[in-house]
Amino acid sequence: MSLKHAILGFLNISPLSGYDLWKMFNSTVNNYWTATNTQIYRTLSELAEENMVWYEVIQQEGVPNKKLYHLTQEGKEELISWLRTPLELPSIRHKLLVQISFSNLLEDEEIIAILETYMKNIKEKLNSYKHGNQEEYLSFASSERERFLWKMVLKNGIGFYEFELKWLKESIEEFKKMEKIKT
Amino acid sequence: MSLKHAILGFLNISPLSGYDLWKMFNSTVNNYWTATNTQIYRTLSELAEENMVWYEVIQQEGVPNKKLYHLTQEGKEELISWLRTPLELPSIRHKLLVQISFSNLLEDEEIIAILETYMKNIKEKLNSYKHGNQEEYLSFASSERERFLWKMVLKNGIGFYEFELKWLKESIEEFKKMEKIKT
DNA sequence: GGACCCATGTAAATAGTTACATGATTGC
DNA sequence: GCAATCATGTAACTATTTACATGGGTCC
Numbered sequence: 001m002s003l004k005h006a007i008l009g010f011l012n013i014s015p016l017s018g019y020d021l022w023k024m025f026n027s028t029v030n031n032y033w034t035a036t037n038t039q040i041y042r043t044l045s046e047l048a049e050e051n052m053v054w055y056e057v058i059q060q061e062g063v064p065n066k067k068l069y070h071l072t073q074e075g076k077e078e079l080i081s082w083l084r085t086p087l088e089l090p091s092i093r094h095k096l097l098v099q100i101s102f103s104n105l106l107e108d109e110e111i112i113a114i115l116e117t118y119m120k121n122i123k124e125k126l127n128s129y130k131h132g133n134q135e136e137y138l139s140f141a142s143s144e145r146e147r148f149l150w151k152m153v154l155k156n157g158i159g160f161y162e163f164e165l166k167w168l169k170e171s172i173e174e175f176k177k178m179e180k181i182k183t
Numbered sequence: 184m185s186l187k188h189a190i191l192g193f194l195n196i197s198p199l200s201g202y203d204l205w206k207m208f209n210s211t212v213n214n215y216w217t218a219t220n221t222q223i224y225r226t227l228s229e230l231a232e233e234n235m236v237w238y239e240v241i242q243q244e245g246v247p248n249k250k251l252y253h254l255t256q257e258g259k260e261e262l263i264s265w266l267r268t269p270l271e272l273p274s275i276r277h278k279l280l281v282q283i284s285f286s287n288l289l290e291d292e293e294i295i296a297i298l299e300t301y302m303k304n305i306k307e308k309l310n311s312y313k314h315g316n317q318e319e320y321l322s323f324a325s326s327e328r329e330r331f332l333w334k335m336v337l338k339n340g341i342g343f344y345e346f347e348l349k350w351l352k353e354s355i356e357e358f359k360k361m362e363k364i365k366t
Numbered sequence: 367g368g369a370c371c372c373a374t375g376t377a378a379a380t381a382g383t384t385a386c387a388t389g390a391t392t393g394c
Numbered sequence: 395g396c397a398a399t400c401a402t403g404t405a406a407c408t409a410t411t412t413a414c415a416t417g418g419g420t421c422c
Contacts, residue, residue: 202372202373205373221375221376224373243372247372
């Protein structure tokens with residue numbers, strides 16, 4: 001499970017509550033893994049049982065109390081050993097490609113509408129990426145080396161969406177060209 | 184669930200057995216959704232219960248009998264209505280990016296080793312994509328239009344891996360450059 | 367004789383989503 | 395007065411993976 005290790009990784013940088021972690025997993029810049037609050041709270045309980053993390057309850061006024069989670073030595077060792085394990089290529093799950101594969105059943109306009117809607121979504125995502133709080137996020141890096149690594153991750157995110165955008169643009173153009181020839 | 188719709192999509196093109204579908208989902212060219220045999224057989228049973236598909240048992244000699252699944256009218260309607268629904272951007276789950284984010288805990292050589300191993304995997308994947316049975320696959324298209332759509336999907340697959348490869352190359356280079364400055 | 371292909375599946379575990387619940391505080 | 399933020403969680407469901415089981419046929 002990568003969620004476990006992602007949580008251990010965040011806690012290694014600083015102690016956090018479940019709520020903090022949830023915000024992290026939902027911020028644009030940490031966009032390599034997503035998780036719902038349900039999943040995070042459950043996983044934190046599991047990690048606590050396995051002695052990978054421990055928590056202190058922070059009394060707060062006005063806002064609810066919170067559990068601040070810390071990494072244990074065991075957790076840190078588990079994290080490092082996972083970081084060292086080489087990864088297989090992940091299996092791809094791309095719903096849009098499934099739709100396109102079988103969309104010969106649809107009319108031209110319908111196909112174009114699907115592609116354009118998707119393109120709009122990607123453009124928005126790219127925008128929130130580029131005009132988001134990248135610099136702020138990078139400023140939390142503890143060293144030039146860490147900063148470099150985080151930048152590398154950001155570049156992958158942006159690059160991926162740019163690739164998708166380019167592919168969509170070209171595909172739509174070609175599709176429209178084909179349409180014209182036909183008529 | 185997209186697996187259900189992907190199966191309906193395949194069955195719309197031609198009747199298939201669970202085993203045939205399993206091979207499809209694991210072939211390089213149909214690389215936009217993966218599924219294990221377990222999942223496929225269970226989903227087929229569910230689809231049969233929902234009257235989206237029906238099957239005939241084909242008696243065979245030498246090899247075991249098989250169930251040949253066909254799409255029903257209901258299944259076809261469900262497929263078309265799903266094809267028309269616009270999709271949200273999928274949530275990303277990229278383990279390598281998780282590792283990189285936290286790999287400030289590792290030594291330089293370890294980081295490079297992880298990146299290079301991953302790069303090797305991608306190169307292999309790209310190779311099997313490019314020298315695979317693309318043309319054969321495309322020849323099953325029933326029309327120029329369907330062929331175009333399938334090509335579009337293939338281009339996305341290849342383009343994605345090429346992007347990842349480029350990103351890895353640049354990252355490794357830059358990382359090594361940084362190493363030199365430090366020493 | 368061992369590995370792999372054909373063809374089906376069950377059992378069990380893990381991972382992830384959706385909906386719901388609580389309750390005070392802050393801002394429009 | 396209503397929505398959003400902070401903060402925690404449960405229940406139920408859906409999706410996915412891993413391991414196991416069966417049994418004949420073919421290929422080296």
